[in-house]
Amino acid sequence: xxxxxxxxDLENEVLPNGWTVTERIVPRPGDTGGNFSVNYWAVHSxxxxxxxxxxxxxxxxxxGAIGSDPLHALAEASRIYEFERDLARDCxxxxxxxxxxxxxxxxRAGYLISMVHYIIFEVAEGDIRRVMDYSSDLDSAAKxxxxxxxxxxxxxxxxxxxxxxxxxxxxxxxxxxxLGAERVTKVGDLGRATVLGRPADHDNFDVAxxxxxxxxxxxxxxxxSEFAARRYACDLYQLGSMIAFVFTSVPINAYxxxxxHPRHHWDNWHGTYQDVYPxxxxxxxxxxxxxxxxxxxxxxxEITKLISCLCHPDVSQRGHAVTLRRSGNKYxxxxxxxxxxxxxxxxxxxxxx
Amino acid sequence: MTAIQGPDExxxxxxxxxxxxxxxxxxxxxxxxxxxxxxxxxxxxxxxFEEAKNAFIRSPGIHSSSDLxxxxxxxxxxxxxxxxxxxxxxxxxxxxxxxxxxxTKALADDSGSGQxxxxxxxxxxxxxxxxxxxxxxxxxxREPLNAVRWTDLALAQVKLGSLVAAERSIxxxxxxxxxxxxxxxxxxxxxxxxxxxxxxxxxxxxxPANLDDPWLRATALTTARISxxxxxxxxxSRRVLESGTHSPWHLSELASQVAxxxxxxxxxxxxxxxxxxxxxDPTENSLAQAEWAASxxxxxxxxxxSHRRVSFEANAISHKSAGRFAEGLEACLLWLADQxxxxxPAIFASYLASVGLEEYxxxxxAASQGxxxxxxxxxxxxNLVFALANQGKTKEAREQIDRIIxxxxxxxxxxxxxxxxxxxxxxxxxxxxxxxxxxxxVDRLVTLGQTDRAALANIFWAREExxxxxxxxxxIATNALALSRRASRxxxxxxxxxxxxxxxxxxxxxxxxxxxxR
Numbered sequence: 001x002x003x004x005x006x007x008x009d010l011e012n013e014v015l016p017n018g019w020t021v022t023e024r025i026v027p028r029p030g031d032t033g034g035n036f037s038v039n040y041w042a043v044h045s046x047x048x049x050x051x052x053x054x055x056x057x058x059x060x061x062x063x064g065a066i067g068s069d070p071l072h073a074l075a076e077a078s079r080i081y082e083f084e085r086d087l088a089r090d091c092x093x094x095x096x097x098x099x100x101x102x103x104x105x106x107x108r109a110g111y112l113i114s115m116v117h118y119i120i121f122e123v124a125e126g127d128i129r130r131v132m133d134y135s136s137d138l139d140s141a142a143k144x145x146x147x148x149x150x151x152x153x154x155x156x157x158x159x160x161x162x163x164x165x166x167x168x169x170x171x172x173x174x175x176x177x178x179l180g181a182e183r184v185t186k187v188g189d190l191g192r193a194t195v196l197g198r199p200a201d202h203d204n205f206d207v208a209x210x211x212x213x214x215x216x217x218x219x220x221x222x223x224x225s226e227f228a229a230r231r232y233a234c235d236l237y238q239l240g241s242m243i244a245f246v247f248t249s250v251p252i253n254a255y256x257x258x259x260x261h262p263r264h265h266w267d268n269w270h271g272t273y274q275d276v277y278p279x280x281x282x283x284x285x286x287x288x289x290x291x292x293x294x295x296x297x298x299x300x301x302e303i304t305k306l307i308s309c310l311c312h313p314d315v316s317q318r319g320h321a322v323t324l325r326r327s328g329n330k331y332x333x334x335x336x337x338x339x340x341x342x343x344x345x346x347x348x349x350x351x352x353x
Numbered sequence: 354m355t356a357i358q359g360p361d362e363x364x365x366x367x368x369x370x371x372x373x374x375x376x377x378x379x380x381x382x383x384x385x386x387x388x389x390x391x392x393x394x395x396x397x398x399x400x401x402f403e404e405a406k407n408a409f410i411r412s413p414g415i416h417s418s419s420d421l422x423x424x425x426x427x428x429x430x431x432x433x434x435x436x437x438x439x440x441x442x443x444x445x446x447x448x449x450x451x452x453x454x455x456x457t458k459a460l461a462d463d464s465g466s467g468q469x470x471x472x473x474x475x476x477x478x479x480x481x482x483x484x485x486x487x488x489x490x491x492x493x494x495r496e497p498l499n500a501v502r503w504t505d506l507a508l509a510q511v512k513l514g515s516l517v518a519a520e521r522s523i524x525x526x527x528x529x530x531x532x533x534x535x536x537x538x539x540x541x542x543x544x545x546x547x548x549x550x551x552x553x554x555x556x557x558x559x560x561p562a563n564l565d566d567p568w569l570r571a572t573a574l575t576t577a578r579i580s581x582x583x584x585x586x587x588x589x590s591r592r593v594l595e596s597g598t599h600s601p602w603h604l605s606e607l608a609s610q611v612a613x614x615x616x617x618x619x620x621x622x623x624x625x626x627x628x629x630x631x632x633x634d635p636t637e638n639s640l641a642q643a644e645w646a647a648s649x650x651x652x653x654x655x656x657x658x659s660h661r662r663v664s665f666e667a668n669a670i671s672h673k674s675a676g677r678f679a680e681g682l683e684a685c686l687l688w689l690a691d692q693x694x695x696x697x698p699a700i701f702a703s704y705l706a707s708v709g710l711e712e713y714x715x716x717x718x719a720a721s722q723g724x725x726x727x728x729x730x731x732x733x734x735x736n737l738v739f740a741l742a743n744q745g746k747t748k749e750a751r752e753q754i755d756r757i758i759x760x761x762x763x764x765x766x767x768x769x770x771x772x773x774x775x776x777x778x779x780x781x782x783x784x785x786x787x788x789x790x791x792x793x794x795v796d797r798l799v800t801l802g803q804t805d806r807a808a809l810a811n812i813f814w815a816r817e818e819x820x821x822x823x824x825x826x827x828x829i830a831t832n833a834l835a836l837s838r839r840a841s842r843x844x845x846x847x848x849x850x851x852x853x854x855x856x857x858x859x860x861x862x863x864x865x866x867x868x869x870x871r
Binding site: 128132133169170192204211212219248254261266276290291 | 383392401501530534
């Protein structure tokens, strides 16, 4: 096929460091990223598979997606690519975050735009939805390990001053058991992340990530001005929501929609968050009650308590009770991670017995 | 003699309903007309939905269904075949209850079927209320910061007559949410029930910002009027009404109370204009206020919108005024079910049941219910005594009448009570004592120019004389019929006819006795 766009013409291309681009992944409607990037499978000479994301300069220039000025569009595209690349590099040492294996630039002679930027990511078995639906060995201990991995991933991100802001089932990726080690869960897709001191386009949105999973206060338009309360607290909320999803198969905002009267639902409320807060808090109480009924008895209290503190509708009350009382980062996840770890060990021991 | 309260004064005292009922009534909607749009990358939301659909198609299961249904319901996406399949899948398999509810909601939202917002209030039930208190306490042990449930607990406690406990509960709620409409209007209702209008006013005006809310401003005007304090200006309230920042529904009670205050000040033209504003999209309380105002010469045409809501109180008043006692009682019992702690519907219902329909059992139940939260209400207890005495429960009637704290001599209540005591004395066999009490009551009512009440008391007296076959019966009956000819209320005409029927029955059954009566 003859093409003017090198990003669409990389099948069988041999990249530096032993990688070969293999098959192009045809995007389905709704696959995130759209035409902004062209995606391929890649394989390393060692046999390892990778997910290769190539920045689609040609589309950016011709679609008008980032303005009609080609020079500006190019500069903007480069800035977005560099943001993602640098963030991916920053995360390379994080064990519970999807990391890049490789990034680089190719020069393809004979094209109008010869430059090709690419990033190769590690490949997961699938996301948590598939694993939860199709794995027969997911007891409470295994679920707790998934949740523990996810919390650890977020703690690692927060440790390098990155807030993810888009934790949801499709971004919770699972790697198969390997060499006797158990299955590992990692945080994926940093496309909506915010790095402290490094502005990104999506930072200006009230809701940076997928609105469906956004913290409830943000859905009512209550947006804290302070970085930690706005960004880290969002991750805490979404972590709590994922815990609910793992143990009850329903995320918190879905529960809230069921429990809030439609007149008080964020889609219909015209007032301030402060005005609706007592009603949200009341609905939240019922949500926790419902959640606890779905969680296995042996860990019911602990799981409900975790969700309760992570998804608290008052952002100033969100987080571990002890951490909230101490000075420093109110949204630090250390105690949450430790609690989940201890709980998972206790359950494992119990299940073995 | 049974009685209703004088219609001299009515204020827009907020209704107090359990949270769920209050929400359904619409009184807890946001009063702001414009919403703050939450900015987002819309493409992200659409992509999320499409991705969830792909994931479900690739690997259908509980969790992929849940993600897809969450995206569909929360993102307000139109349900396509895939999402519908996911919803049906969830409903068919062994899925958690919450997920099944989500699937049901997705299908219902799509078909446009909504909730029924017009449930009638259920009848008050002591055991159910006690159970509710237990349930609310267990919730509050888990959620001590839940002001909504503290308020609901206070309401349940009031219904059971535990007024001290209710005051403690409402104080906790106010402390937690000192600016919340539901909490503050409930608190005001309680303090007014406790006869603490100053406290009611303090609670609502403590934060000046509360007056920005038209519902709270209306309540503050009411508490100011009742407690006789200044501080909430009618002029600034008029400005709020004219500002155009709130919908007619949110302004209804404020306009209604301003109309009442304008009426106080003798400004009928402005009062009428305000009442018209109140009736554009009225609350049921505003409708009741309009019904009351109409009986005070302030007729304001109700708009079509008024028919969308039902005011049990307004219906009760209007049916009673038209002499439709059965319909009036039905509306009144619904009003009582809606506000079971309020003495007004209990008094009204017991009156209508006794006087309008001779349904003394219903009257007894209504009065007894009202007395739970209002044990010192002498009018309510009077009506209970009347209902008991007319059912032949003379001993219970005597026990109840002895519990009444004597109202001030010469007051409306004291005269009513005198007549009721007369009835009980007749039932106890003390005709002489009964006669002197009835005579004194009728005399005083005539002197006060209360012809309707005088006529009623006289008719009740005459019936007892006839029942006992006394030599006074004829003269008293004649006097009662003469008085009733000057009366205007439907119930007096009804009773006067009953008296005539009694006389005729006796006449046909025993002409000798009739001549004696004559």
